[in-house]
Amino acid sequence: MCGIIGYIGTKQTQNILTSGLEKLEYRGYDSVGIAVHDGESVHVRKTEGRLDGLEEKVGQDPLAGTVGIGHTRWATHGRPSNENSHPHTDAQNEFAVVHNGIIENYMEIKKELIEKGYTFISETDSEVVSHLFSHVFNGDMIAAIQEVVKKLEGAYALGIVSKHEPDKLYAVRQASPLIIGAGENENLISSDIPAVLEYTRDVYILEDGEMAVMTEDDITLLETNTGNQINRDLFQVDWDMEQAEKNGYDHFMLKEIFEQPHGLKKTMTGRLNEETKLVEFEELNWTKEQMNNWDKISIVACGTAYHAGLIGKHVIEELTRIPVEVEVASEFRYRNPIINERTLVIVVSQSGETADTLAALRQSQHMGANVLAITNVVGSSIAREADEVILTMAGPEIAVASTKAYTTQVLSFYLLGIYLSQSKDRLSEDYKDQLIEGIAAIPEQIEEILEHSKGIRWYAESIKDASSVFFLGRGVDHAVSLEGSLKLKEISYIHSEAYPAGELKHGTLALIEEGTPIVSLMTQESVSEKMLGNIKEVKARGAQVLGIAIEGDMKIWDYVDETCFIPNTLSILTPLLTVIPLQLIAYYTSLALGNDVDKPRNLAKSVTVE
Known part of the structure; x- marks a missing residue:
């Protein structure tokens, strides 16, 4: 490394x-x-x-x-x-x-x-x-x-x-x-x-x-x-040389957070057809018969890419009804996974050089699976060795803490989920149209969040002296909370954990005391009442809660100390928006602590050793 x-x-x-x-x-x-x-x-x-x-x-x-x-x-x-x-x-x-x-x-x-x-x-x-x-x-x-x-x-x-x-x-x-x-x-x-x-x-x-x-x-x-x-x-x-420079931002991480709308638009280009309401992947050489033959998908990745894979699981299972497993690459390669020629293995890596993920790719091919890579680097080892490749268009990412690489990976899973569903005719035309319109609107909605980030900075500065911070969510909100927790711990060095909110009563509540900061994601309408109950549980123990909810959903207002609203979108698409305030919380907390935001201690950008 x-x-x-x-x-x-x-x-x-x-x-x-x-x-x-x-x-x-x-x-x-x-x-x-x-x-x-x-x-x-x-x-x-x-x-x-x-x-x-x-x-x-x-x-x-x-x-x-x-x-x-x-x-x-x-x-x-x-x-x-x-x-x-x-x-x-x-x-x-x-x-x-x-x-x-x-x-x-x-x-x-x-x-x-x-x-x-x-x-x-x-x-x-x-x-x-x-x-x-x-x-x-x-x-x-x-x-x-x-x-x-x-x-x-x-x-x-x-x-x-x-x-x-x-x-x-x-x-x-x-x-x-x-x-x-x-x-x-x-x-x-x-x-x-x-x-x-x-x-x-x-x-x-x-x-x-x-x-x-x-x-x-x-x-x-x-x-x-x-x-x-x-x-x-x-x-x-x-690449433009300016893409690898800070362009007036204090840190590469902040620059890369603000580059996400552009990276998402580029990743959509040529793939998301708003006129025909179809997702097209000219680079994928799969036949309809081949896609319909897969009875399982395994997503294999490490760190932030693994968290993107967790979103991918929710999306692909909902849109295609194909069962999806998500595995940490370093664990995958040392067991005997159940995969064969009817399995699609998706490996995810920003650099395309992650050692454990590359080993998992090779192991999967040896066992007969078709391997798709989602990566940001053309010509990387993973891009060259995979059977098929979806290149994210994030551009060079310099900060160790990944931001725009993550969101373009997540977007790739949405596009892939729709693409696979088209081959199976799983979605109604009306819902597919809503999905495509919703995805197309995401870059501008992220820009809206970024324009109103002052409150997020204030909140970040208020938690800088905390000994622990907890993130709660259900469904895709929990998957996003894992990424938010990782971002905070890796650049602020504050102990941070993310839990499925329903697991609070199974041990986690013992850690909540007066003043404990908690970030609660509540964007999933189907479990919003359950989530409110969990928020009440931590508030009863003295927690200081920041709630993240969809604009116009005022149910959360009376039960949290601070609120961050994201623009209105389909529930399935909220991960692309909720992660933005979480990235900013991590950035501004690290900044308030005087840390080297782009180069956190003990970490490196590309993990090319086991």
Whole structure:
């Protein structure tokens, strides 16, 4: 879950590397470092902590050279420290390596190398790689890379520079994301596309078991094991550079919250036909017979994407009457799931590189299921390996706490549910028309919520000193409350839990005392009376309740301390609206506490290790 960057070209690389690392800090920020080849030797600067510490170091003691690699770390093996920072080198500083992933058999390799006289200075798994290069190198870097990777088990994206080859930069991929940026008289490697957009929009996506050899004016892709050359077309990125910048917002998270109407509109474009009142997915190659053959759907995801899947379950089951299971990817892969050729498996991942979700995809295909991916990143591992793909159009999401990726995933489930129902003729024309009209209105309704967010900010500031916050809801409201709770805990560090409101009497009420903040979602008319009863129960114990309800529904008014109304829509569509105030509560609470909103402690954006 670290970020790596590399550059070879005609420019001085130090500032290019640090600029790239700034765009990759969302992947980890425990420590940071760079290595630069000056034509004769490889020189390293690294430090525990954020990028500004490294920039201070290289400002005082610059590194000259036009070839280099950089790394920003999310710690897995060894605490954050100078010694555990990347790049790692061998004892003679002949090889410098940056690594994203986990070397599962590193202890075995480390023991063997120590017995051969090698000395280690870090606690990391990654340091074994630099010493392995020293051990196997015989004058041929490609052969050395092949020997090294034969010994490695696990996940790795590697960037490598060598004292012996001052005019080359090497990259290797196995189960961790890595792209190659192809520029004019310069080439780059990176864990993610935004870090190279300043220099090029033309990229190669490395696949597992592939490596790249780069000079300033050439890129050669090879199969790692055989050394056979690979011919591949360049992929052109169509992101606007401004999409990856803050555009005047204080934080990326706030910018991305306000970008949700635009991202939802883009995700609808070409799919939601308001004239014909149909949902169309030209990118899906399913036949009607194939869709009607599925007797079960399994949604597999992690974190926020899992919460989107819970909404997907409600939507697809209601619209198609196909039973849907939702599973955490890290649990799915370690049991024996009951899936076969009559199962549609839907994997959901913002980055398209989530390790557990990718493993679940492969396991499902092995068991005969058809796999659909919902992801935000074209060319990602999950997008490439799935049988079918629905690309969300959120654009690059930089803040660790996901917002616009989540809502575009949820929207994708609504569109998919309608699409599947069309093949089964499950919905009345009148209800389908209402759904499509309701979905089309969502972006403007979100803009309306965002325009009236001052009350939400006041509420967030009022709970910043709470020891615990609880979220309650029923049906889809409970699914949304799980996401609201996750957002609050991950960026404010306040203990937060979400419960089905009907479970209050089964233990949760013991936690409610005078002044306990509770956010209650009450948008489902079919259970509104039950929900009011639950609100009365917590109020009787002294809770301070914020109620979120549909505009015009005044039943809640007399029973809560504060109210946030969302625009009127169909009950099934409310999750796309109720999540907006929950995102803002998390953002403004974190802001009031003085936290780093975009980079919460201990977390990284893309979880590419188990």
